[in-house]
Amino acid sequence: MALPSPRGFRYFRRRLLRLMLRPRCDGSKQIRRLPDEKQAGRMSIEIFPADAERLNDIRQIFGMTGDPSWCKCQYFIDENWNQGADANDLALQTQVCTQEVPAGLVAYADGEPAGWVQVGPSTRYPRFKPRGHQAAHSIWALTCFVVRDGYRKRGVARELLRAAIGHARDAGAEFLRARPTDTAINAKNSAGLFTGVLSSFRAEGFEIVNRNHSMTLVQLRLAAEPT
Numbered sequence: 001m002a003l004p005s006p007r008g009f010r011y012f013r014r015r016l017l018r019l020m021l022r023p024r025c026d027g028s029k030q031i032r033r034l035p036d037e038k039q040a041g042r043m044s045i046e047i048f049p050a051d052a053e054r055l056n057d058i059r060q061i062f063g064m065t066g067d068p069s070w071c072k073c074q075y076f077i078d079e080n081w082n083q084g085a086d087a088n089d090l091a092l093q094t095q096v097c098t099q100e101v102p103a104g105l106v107a108y109a110d111g112e113p114a115g116w117v118q119v120g121p122s123t124r125y126p127r128f129k130p131r132g133h134q135a136a137h138s139i140w141a142l143t144c145f146v147v148r149d150g151y152r153k154r155g156v157a158r159e160l161l162r163a164a165i166g167h168a169r170d171a172g173a174e175f176l177r178a179r180p181t182d183t184a185i186n187a188k189n190s191a192g193l194f195t196g197v198l199s200s201f202r203a204e205g206f207e208i209v210n211r212n213h214s215m216t217l218v219q220l221r222l223a224a225e226p227t
Helices: 006-021 052-062 067-071 085-098 156-170 198-203
Strands: 045-049 104-109 112-121 139-147 175-178 207-212 215-221
Touching: 045 156, 052 067, 052 085, 052 104, 052 112, 052 139, 067 085, 104 156, 112 156, 139 156, 156 175, 156 198, 198 215
Parallel strands: 139 175
Antiparallel strands: 045 104, 104 112, 112 139, 175 215, 207 215
């Protein structure tokens, strides 16, 4: 029997190490799963709440370069968010590992960490203050998307948005708000669209509350209106 080539040994070793170093939490609730459509050329996307078992996956999504690698989604949370990557990473670790309501949701594409969305009660985000918004426990905010390089423009952010809607509704939120960019006014590059794209929110039924040039406050009513 022919032995695998040295290149083959290296491949299987990398796969083994990746599986060993990426922990999973068997008890975590799956938020959303797309049907497996690999045969049709599409990725299978699964979305879970962020927890301690997924912290290293979140770090992998944020990467080693670019804004997410040092901001760690602290911009809307902490007035001192620009103290540096190490301080922000420690803050992220605390949020992911200790908050009863998850700090966000994590997307996997074909089993690989692919995307993150920060979503939760708006009282968590003192720097999320677009005109027309008032923080309240019953009002949730979706503040940031991060999609890993190699998975962008492949539907990951869209599925994270849909999962965030269901997650907020299940948690009893009355409204979900966000501040996406209207790309018809300002066609930013992907890094500048971390708060989302207006057309994606409109497609899910969000209504416009207020505008500040291209930045648009939108909301979706999750609870039935009182009769």
